[in-house]
Amino acid sequence: MVTVTDLDGRRAAAVAEEIVATGGKAEAMALDAGDDAAVLRAIDRVAARGRLDILHSHAGIQVPGRLTDVSPEGMDASWRLNVRAHFIAARAAMPHMQRQRSGSIIITASNSGVQHDRGMIAYGTTKHAVIAMTRQIAVDYAADNIRCNALCPGFVDTLFNHGFERQMGGRDALEAYVARSIPMGRWATVEEIAESIVYLASDQSSFMTGHALVIDGGECL
């Protein structure tokens, strides 16, 4: 059973419907990843059914700008969702996974966590930090047979890039940037990212922990 959560309950429901339509089992839940109590309740409720095998903690925020452009509030918001929310979710999942002596935690970081983006101090700093946290969780819980890996996508054409599109000066400028700066010359498809999530979630990656899996068409090389 997959429990899909999103701040926007309709987006969660659409994903759950897709899973059910292809023969899987899924439910949807509106959930703010920044609401500690709600995250704890949701994880405990899922685990109370019997098992919690996989936690994929994905939400993030991109506040653009250099040091002098980003307000302290923008930095706090970035830290809150890009690092702290993943800490809260993993912390809530861990006792359940320890009890069953297995589990896979996947934290969405970014290839911005393994390179330095120009003009993205809040995003780059928090994505580096969440990879450090992923490795720390991995080393601390490896003996419990609980793995923790970071997913590090490059450009994927989702709503997430609307802010960067504005920063670049519009869609044409963004497309030109992607064509110029990604060695493979294109965006990742959501399917290409999904394959890596399945890999990290499944036993195919059973001896992999503390890894930052970069899927970016060579951008960070």
Ligand SMILES: NC(=O)c1ccc[n+]([C@@H]2O[C@H](COP(=O)([O-])OP(=O)(O)OC[C@H]3O[C@@H](n4cnc5c(N)ncnc54)[C@H](O)[C@@H]3O)[C@@H](O)[C@H]2O)c1
């Ligand atoms: N799209 C990219 O190019 C790209 C590249 C690297 C990393 N990422 C990372 O992927 C993650 C999301 O990107 P995406 O491309 O899937 O974006 P998306 O816009 O397609 O989806 C993000 C989802 O998160 C939900 N959300 C936002 N705030 C939330 C909150 N507080 N609680 C719960 N849900 C919330 C939104 O409603 C949305 O459905 C982020 O962590 C981002 O840093 C994206």
